[in-house]
Amino acid sequence: MDRFASMQAYVKVVELGSFSAAARQLRLSPAMVTRHVSQLEDKVGARLLNRTTRHLSTTAAGQSYFERCLSILAAIDDAEAEAGKVTQSARGTLRITAPAEFGDTHLSRLISRFLDLHPDVDMFLEFSNRQVDLVQDGFDLALRVARTLDGSLIGRRLARSHFRVVAGPDYIERHGEPETPEDLTRHVFLAFSVPSPWVNLAFECDGNRVEIRLQPRILSTSAETLNRLALNGSGIAVLPTFVCGGDIAAGRLVTLLPNHDAGALNLHVLYPHKRFLPARTRLFVDYLVETLGSDPDRDPWCKSGG
Known part of the structure; x- marks a missing residue:
């Protein structure tokens, strides 16, 4: 059997915890x-996995072999990526997940x-x-928009999106413009x-928190729906600039x-492993x-950039 294919199979079994x-x-x-x-175990002369009817885990040798397999597969992928840079091409299916509002409005373009x-x-x-x-669902990468992110996830921050308190001009004409955060309690x-x-909001102004x-x-559940309602004059919303x-x-x-x-949200791109990435990813x-x-602190959806 193809040793490369066997390594790929073994890595996927360990990652997913299931044959x-x-x-x-x-x-x-x-x-x-x-x-x-089984072929890999025969080849290395050691058991790589502990198997029971309900649980699967790596042995000490299996964990070490898993890490080496990742390095080997990453090295092969690095070589393919370099070749891809030379030919300016990439192949295969790229599986991406993203929040609905960001995906529909920005990522599709x-x-x-x-x-x-x-x-x-x-x-x-x-x-x-x-x-x-990402691993269980078989995605190559995810776009996440959040204030903070689980530090165990691998990826990079791409940009920031600041929150804005917004309303349509006709709503302001009918109900007036709030001058302080406390004034929002008297508005729709x-x-x-x-x-x-989102019923508790926090604002900072001149070093003071309210x-x-x-x-x-x-x-x-839809920020796009709230945006349309604000456009239609139905009330005031706090929405990210994207x-x-x-x-x-x-x-x-x-x-x-x-x-x-x-406050603001951070846009992150996340992927399963730092090194083992297909060229297309x-x-x-x-x-x-x-x-x-290239500035992850920049807000590309705000005219002032901040």
Whole structure:
């Protein structure tokens, strides 16, 4: 059997903790995956995995061999990536997951140009707000937008997106403009509802922190829906610039409390392993950095950049 294919099968079994899960991702039968691992054990003369009916784990030798396999596979992929740089091409299917609002509004446009540059790359896209396990779900990379991120995840920060307090001009004309965060309690508020309702807001101004609690009239799982409601004059919303920045720039939304900092989200690109990345994945990460700018503290959806 192909030693390279056997190493790939073994790595996938360890990552997923299951022969059947590895078989599904590799599009092989469980029996074939088992044969690959057994061949490696015969070759090295040591048991690599402890198997029970309910649990699978690496032996001491198996863990060391797993790490070496990662290095070997990464070295092979590095060679392919270098060749890809020479030919300016990449191949295969790139599986990407991203938040629905960011994917629909921004990532889809970025993807179109990337596919033009790399005609041999196909894509599978999942735009949703569910938390995806990259390894278990078989994704090459994920875009995540969050205030903070689990430090165990591998990737890099690409940009920042600041929160803005916004409303449509007709709403301001009918209800007036709040001058302080406390004034928001007297207005119709539109709030995001996941992972829990955004009813507690914090602002900073001139070194002072102000916290308020609001009673939203409308709760939604969709930031895009809240943005449309604000455009229609239904109330005031606190939205990230990657959602509302274009409407602010066009004058369709008004920024309220401009001297009060409502915080920011960070845009990250995440991938399963730091080194073991297909050339198509590396090229797409480089493309995102190039497109969004090399400064991860910059807000590319804000005209002032901050």
